[in-house]
Amino acid sequence: MHHDFWHQRWADNQIGFHQDTPTPLLLKHWPSLGVAPGTRVFVPLAGKTLDMAWFAAQGYRVLGVELSRIAIEAFFEGHGVTPEVSESKYGTHYRAGDIELICGDAFGLDDAALAGCGAVFDRAALIALPADLRQRYVHELYARLPSHCRGLLISLEYPQHEKAGPPFSVVEDEVHALYARDWHVETLERRDILSTQQRFIDEGVTALDTVVYRLLRRE
Numbered sequence: 001m002h003h004d005f006w007h008q009r010w011a012d013n014q015i016g017f018h019q020d021t022p023t024p025l026l027l028k029h030w031p032s033l034g035v036a037p038g039t040r041v042f043v044p045l046a047g048k049t050l051d052m053a054w055f056a057a058q059g060y061r062v063l064g065v066e067l068s069r070i071a072i073e074a075f076f077e078g079h080g081v082t083p084e085v086s087e088s089k090y091g092t093h094y095r096a097g098d099i100e101l102i103c104g105d106a107f108g109l110d111d112a113a114l115a116g117c118g119a120v121f122d123r124a125a126l127i128a129l130p131a132d133l134r135q136r137y138v139h140e141l142y143a144r145l146p147s148h149c150r151g152l153l154i155s156l157e158y159p160q161h162e163k164a165g166p167p168f169s170v171v172e173d174e175v176h177a178l179y180a181r182d183w184h185v186e187t188l189e190r191r192d193i194l195s196t197q198q199r200f201i202d203e204g205v206t207a208l209d210t211v212v213y214r215l216l217r218r219e
């Protein structure tokens, strides 16, 4: 998916993926990961998700990466804080309290950028990417996360021929094929959410599940 696509979505405020509250499945399943407060949580393709504020409120530190300056500035404005801004080879860094957001390309992050992260939270990130980029995303970006890392991944599954992505359908077999090299993958919950997603129904989608996975980095 070209960067221009996402910049245009933010410029046009076409951000149906954004939620006005933290993700309920995050609140339900995160405690089962046993991630210690103080851990730095990586939030790839972060948008302006309130999940980042939830992590900070639980005592975690957050590192997000997001292409759109509009999204990042809206996130901090929404919380009434003025971040410190600096530049690096990764992009523009916005820092306030325990939250650091890099305005840049997630694929430009290297081992050093992610070395301090002990956890990862992926909602509407893997599934935002087309198949060829999903492979790079997991085998290059996730592969840079340190060995003790653990995480939560939330995906969507629907008949892909019924609708064009994003979000794309990423079925369990693909999740295992993508992650099994470097991660133990465990399915925590599968939920039929079609009746709650009118936009999918309007587009003719006949089945829609969300699936939550626990990821544990192999040593």
Ligand SMILES: C[S@@+](CC[C@H](N)C(=O)[O-])C[C@H]1O[C@@H](n2cnc3c(N)ncnc32)[C@H](O)[C@@H]1O
Residues within 6 Å of the ligand: 006, 007, 017, 018, 019, 044, 045, 046, 047, 048, 049, 065, 066, 067, 068, 071, 104, 105, 106, 107, 123, 124, 125, 128
């Ligand atoms: C579907 S949205 C999800 C945002 C957020 N995870 C949420 O739950 O609201 C995907 C986001 O990824 C961003 N994005 C897409 N490609 C990216 C890339 N290569 N690097 C950083 N951000 C990217 C887009 O700008 C968009 O805000």
